[in-house]
Amino acid sequence: MADTLNLVTISGSLRSGSYNTMLLRALPALAPPALRFTALDWSAVPIYNGDVEKAGIPEVVRGLHAAVRGSDGLIIATPEYNHGVPGPLKNVLDWLSVGKSPHGLYGVPVAVCGCSNGTIGTTRSQAMLRQTLAALNAPALPFPQVLVATAQDRFDAEGKLTHEATREFVATWLVEVERWMRKFPRGER
Numbered sequence: 001m002a003d004t005l006n007l008v009t010i011s012g013s014l015r016s017g018s019y020n021t022m023l024l025r026a027l028p029a030l031a032p033p034a035l036r037f038t039a040l041d042w043s044a045v046p047i048y049n050g051d052v053e054k055a056g057i058p059e060v061v062r063g064l065h066a067a068v069r070g071s072d073g074l075i076i077a078t079p080e081y082n083h084g085v086p087g088p089l090k091n092v093l094d095w096l097s098v099g100k101s102p103h104g105l106y107g108v109p110v111a112v113c114g115c116s117n118g119t120i121g122t123t124r125s126q127a128m129l130r131q132t133l134a135a136l137n138a139p140a141l142p143f144p145q146v147l148v149a150t151a152q153d154r155f156d157a158e159g160k161l162t163h164e165a166t167r168e169f170v171a172t173w174l175v176e177v178e179r180w181m182r183k184f185p186r187g188e189r
């Protein structure tokens with residue numbers, strides 16, 4: 001078996017019934033055997049303020065920085081708010097981009113996915129997110145794109161991803177995620 005890849009995940013939604021968090025929870029069962037997943041908790045990250053940064057990067061941000069840099073890659077599941085990246089998620093990325101050099105995402109491979117209850121499944125927020133990742137020199141897997149529309153019809157009451165075509169597509173995507181993450185070895189960032 002190929003060497004294990006330790007991936008970290010960020011759900012762009014903190015709500016308990018989040019479809020994006022549910023999607024991330026579905027990944028281990030659909031992934032190639034070498035992939036491991038650790039969900040990052042960013043619920044205590046404060047709103048970015050340059051004065052706070054100057055006084056000292058918050059402990060929670062330093063922990064996220066270390067976790068992302070110490071991983072083999074990052075998976076972000078983003079909702080779409082008002083045709084864009086949710087502010088709280090952008091705030092986390094902004095915090096990761098400051099402080100100790102190299103910053104938290106510099107050279108770290110990323111795979112983006114997302115769920116919305118609308119009909120075009122986070123297309124616009126993912127496009128915005130990719131723009132931000134390009135600014136951070138975080139290479140994002142360009143294709144295929146996991147755009148889960150009408151998420152309310154694809155998960156059951158227990159939060160399990162039950163929509164068979166989506167499960168198959170996510171499994172195919174995870175094969176590409178593994179190939180992508182292996183192109184950017186941890187020691188070369």
Ligand code: FNR
Pocket residue numbers: 012013014015017018019020021079080081082083084115116117118119120121122
């Ligand atoms: C939304 N939602 C939404 N959906 C979409 O497809 N396009 C959009 O522009 C928006 N805009 C938007 C703004 C705000 C403030 C909220 C709270 C919601 C709906 C969104 O897709 C839905 O709430 C998802 O369920 C959010 O993701 P989680 O929390 O389930 O992961």
